[in-house]
Amino acid sequence: xxxxxxxxxxxxxxxxxxxxxxxxxxxxxxxxxxxxxxxxxxxxxxxxxxxxxxxxxxxxxxxxxxxxxxxxxxxxxxxxxxxxxxxxxxxxxxxxxxxxxxxxxxxxxxxxxxxxxxxxxxxxxxxxxxxxxxxxxxxxxxxxxxxxxxxxxxxxxxxxxxxxxxxxxxxxxxxxxxxxxxxxxxxxxxxxxxxxxxxxxxxxxxxxxxxxxxxxxxxxxxxxxxxxxxxxxxxxxxxxxxxxxxxxxxxxxxxxxxxxxxxxxxxxxxxxxxxxxxxxxxxxxxxxxxxxxxxxxxxxxxxxxxxxxxxxxxxxxxxxxxxxxxxxxxxxxxxxxxxxxxxxxxxxxxxxxxxxxxxxxxxxxxxxxxxxxxxxxxxxxxxxxxxxxxxxxxxxxxxxxxxxxxxxxxxxxxxxxxxxxxxxxxxxxxxxxxxxxxxxxxxxxxxxxxxxxxxxxxxxx
Numbered sequence: 279x280x281x282x283x284x285x286x287x288x289x290x291x292x293x294x295x296x297x298x299x300x301x302x303x304x305x306x307x308x309x310x311x312x313x314x315x316x317x318x319x320x321x322x323x324x325x326x327x328x329x330x331x332x333x334x335x336x337x338x339x340x341x342x343x344x345x346x347x348x349x350x351x352x353x354x355x356x357x358x359x360x361x362x363x364x365x366x367x368x369x370x371x372x373x374x375x376x377x378x379x380x381x382x383x384x385x386x387x388x389x390x391x392x393x394x395x396x397x398x399x400x401x402x403x404x405x406x407x408x409x410x411x412x413x414x415x416x417x418x419x420x421x422x423x424x425x426x427x428x429x430x431x432x433x434x435x436x437x438x439x440x441x442x443x444x445x446x447x448x449x450x451x452x453x454x455x456x457x458x459x460x461x462x463x464x465x466x467x468x469x470x471x472x473x474x475x476x477x478x479x480x481x482x483x484x485x486x487x488x489x490x491x492x493x494x495x496x497x498x499x500x501x502x503x504x505x506x507x508x509x510x511x512x513x514x515x516x517x518x519x520x521x522x523x524x525x526x527x528x529x530x531x532x533x534x535x536x537x538x539x540x541x542x543x544x545x546x547x548x549x550x551x552x553x554x555x556x557x558x559x560x561x562x563x564x565x566x567x568x569x570x571x572x573x574x575x576x577x578x579x580x581x582x583x584x585x586x587x588x589x590x591x592x593x594x595x596x597x598x599x600x601x602x603x604x605x606x607x608x609x610x611x612x613x614x615x616x617x618x619x620x621x622x623x624x625x626x627x628x629x630x631x632x633x634x635x636x637x638x639x640x641x642x643x644x645x646x647x648x649x650x651x652x653x654x655x656x657x658x659x660x661x662x663x664x665x666x667x668x669x670x671x672x673x674x675x676x677x678x679x680x681x682x683x684x685x686x687x688x689x690x691x692x693x694x695x696x697x698x699x700x701x702x703x704x705x706x707x708x709x710x711x712x713x714x715x716x717x718x719x720x721x722x723x724x725x726x727x728x729x730x731x732x733x734x735x736x737x738x739x
Contacts, residue, residue: 281336281640283329283512284589286443286520286543291642296511297541302333302340303510305502305540306397307519310347311381315388317564317579317594318549318556322516324580325546325588325643327394329514331675332639342397343505345498348378349403349481349491374481378404388566391576393677399505403497406504407483410492413500413534414471422533423471426462430472430487435465437529443543444521469526471496495526502539503531513540517547550593569599572725573739577678578603584645584676600727603739606678612656613669613680619661628668631655635672652676691737695726699735702728 281294296302306326309315315323326344333340382402389396403410414430417423422436434440440448448467470493475482482489502510508531515524524543531539548555551562570576582602586592631651638648652672655665666681673680702717721728721737729736 279336279636279640281332282642283542283544284642286545287538287541292542294511294542296338297509300339302338302512303506304330304333304340304342304512304514305498305506305510306342306344306513307498307515307523308344308346308400309381309385311378311385313381314565315381315385316549316556317566317569319516320388320392320566320579321549321583321588321592322514322546323389323394324392324583325544326514327392327677328588328639328643328645328675329512329544330395330397331677332643335636335639335675341399341506343399343401343502344397345501346378346382346400346402347494347497348382349374349497375404378402388576391566391570392580393577393679395677401501401505403492403501404481406497406501407485407492409500409504410496411472411485413496413503413530415486417471417530417533420533424464425487428462428474429470429493431463431468432471432526432529432533433464434467434469434529437532440467440529441525442528442538443524446521446525469493469495471530495523495530498523499527499530499534499539502527503534508535508539509537510540512542512544514544514546517545520545546588547591550591552595553593564594572596574599574603574725575606578606581606581609581678584649586646588643588645600738609652609656609678609680610682613666614683615661616656616658616666616669617663617681619663619665621660621662623660623662623664628664631668632671639675648672648675691726691739692724695721695724695737698724699728699737703734706730 282291283294284290285292306323309319326342330340330342386396414423417432418425418430421433423430423432425431434448440446448465472485472487472490472492474488474490479491482491502513513524513527528538531537550556551560551564554560554562556563566576566579569579578599579602582594582599583592585598585602631654635648635651638644638651641647652669655669655672658665669680698717698721702714702721705711705713705717718728725739727738729738
């Protein structure tokens with residue numbers, strides 16, 4: 279069965295045609311490990327996971343590479359501002375290496391909680407400095423880079439086209455381009471490949487250009503080529519990476535070997551919070567631990583992301599997470615009923631469900647449609663072990679641990695929450711609305727919602 283992906287490179291949904299059917303090669307941009315990864319970040323890694331699981335579901339082997347940015351990457355995506363790693367290190371009074379180790383560990387733990395498979399190769403920037411230096415040297419040799427007193431820059435004017443992913447036209451923007459701090463740059467949009475370190479810069483290495491460190495974009499080009507070759511099948515990342523990071527990766531690759539590194543570029547859209555942007559200033563940057571600390575299964579968030587296409591904005595609310603937890607509980611309960619059933623389902627019916635699920639995931643990862651097939655199987659009144667087996671197969675893509683039994687102790691509402699709910703009922707009976715509101719807020723803070731009913735109230739996780 280054919281697979282289709284929306285390809286940012288062609289701006290269309292393209293049939294997937296592997297470069298080598300023996301092994302699909304895929305590169306995903308990993309985290310810059312200077313802070314916790316948000317649930318917005320995690321949406322992208324769930325997307326990556328569904329891509330690789332879909333590829334494997336179709337019978338292919340995969341070699342998947344993900345980088346860990348533990349050096350470089352300035353506050354601005356341009357070549358200016360403070361280094362994110364050094365800023366975090368100063369704020370936490372730790373070394374950049376300690377910061378990187380700490381946040382890498384947390385990131386990998388979050389991936390495991392979300393059942394995101396670990397890529398075959400996870401590579402750290404600091405362990406590939408020599409590979410990056412060789413890549414920069416190649417660009418200099420090919421005439422695509424030049425040296426100034428502060429850095430080695432990529433010369434965008436040497437490319438036949440820049441902006442192939444985002445549609446940026448340099449000739450339309452140069453007139454209004456900002457004047458960069460480095461007056462030695464030939465073009466306003468030239469970007470740093472390698473940066474000469476100032477005396478107080480902590481992370482720096484010996485190089486042909488003195489003590490220095492890599493720019494943000496060079497690591498992905500160098501490590502992608504090292505592990506996957508000059509061209510590979512798929513490159514993924516968040517939509518925010520298109521206009522700068524991924525454009526510059528393509529530029530570097532064309533300068534080094536004359537090729538666009540990936541055939542298919544797949545990008546995930548933003549996660550919204552209550553209909554708006556996630557940002558520190560709005561105090562609405564949520565982490566996976568914020569979900570689990572409220573008593574939700576971390577896979578509730580994974581299921582929540584299946585409610586829309588990876589290419590559309592997804593709105594996070596606590597009400598939606600609560601609904602997703604209930605849905606996950608029902609899916610698992612439904613699986614158990616099929617596991618205990620003895621109905622002899624006809625193979626034609628199994629094949630019909632399997633074909634529908636397969637077509638859904640192969641159609642640009644249409645997870646809402648795939649989940650509708652799963653629900654049809656769950657709700658089938660004829661309970662059968664064959665349906666449970668089919669759901670096991672679907673779960674190799676979904677990774678929702680459908681075979682997990684409910685933990686009654688975990689589902690039990692804590693005594694403290696019940697006590698507060700009873701106090702709130704008394705307050706409402708006495709028409710003490712301010713006290714009722716205060717107790718409701720306390721209940722919410724403990725991870726539960728309360729809904730008034732004709733019989734008193736209902737508590738939900």
